[in-house]
Amino acid sequence: MTEPVINGVPIPRGQLTQINIPISRLPSHTLIDLNVFVYRSKVEGPALLLTAGLHGDEVNGIEVIRRLISEETLMPERGMVIAIPLVNVYGFIHNSRTLPDGKDLNRCFPGSVNGSLANRLAFILMNEIIPHIHFGVDFHTGGSRISNYPQIRCVLGQPMNKDLASAFGPPFIVQSEMIDKSFRKEAAKKEKTILVFEGGESLRLDEFAINHGKAGVRRLMQHLDMKNHREKVQMPIVIQDTTWLRAKNSGIFNSFVECGSRITRNQPLASITDPYGESQTIVRSPQEGYIIGLNNMPVINAGDALIHVGA
């Protein structure tokens, strides 16, 4: 690798360099930029990227990186850490997953220089950041009203994926194929391994998920011999198959189980009732496994995703 230059700014060794890459102005003329923190050691080594907030309402990921920055955890003794706590500023200020044009940034990679706002943002990440890194973790949070138990998603069969995921040491490692036009897939085409972390629920801070995210980054830095944070190694549970249990009918959803818990086949997991106490349907587990995601919405429609079961 040549000496890194990001958005025209050279990255010197042995210090933190902060770079603000201008993206565009809001209609109010307020400048929106991408805040990039580059921690480069004096010693050559691996380059690790940490990104969050590609989905603007996924606050737990943003908070993981924000805390790692403010606790001064990220300066490595070897190599380089590039931290971008908030990628989609537009979604963040509107409590929204998407950009103002309604586009999901994580379906717009590799982006284009003159495309929609989402495409432009994707283009900046692919061209200014990806060339400088070897590995990355992209931090996400469960979708609207769905909480994800802390987990790393990756393609277990691909080189480096399982190694890095195990080193991160989340409660679960979940086999997850890459989605077309996602950051993870486009980075993989450039031979850069990006793991996806999921933890908690959108628009709700979750200390448990945030702490798992932080501990994982510290373990990954240890594993890559970047810095010894003295974080204890954890053995994750590997999930090969996942299924969403969907609501057979509409009504009020009462879950009997906690996210993350182990379940057995046929175990009653939840009930769906009408609001008048006249009918009740029991949702049973189709298989043995773990609950890796749970809908927190009490009022549901037939077909809604209720419980994410991993086996």
Ligand SMILES: [Zn+2]
């Ligand atoms: Zn997300």
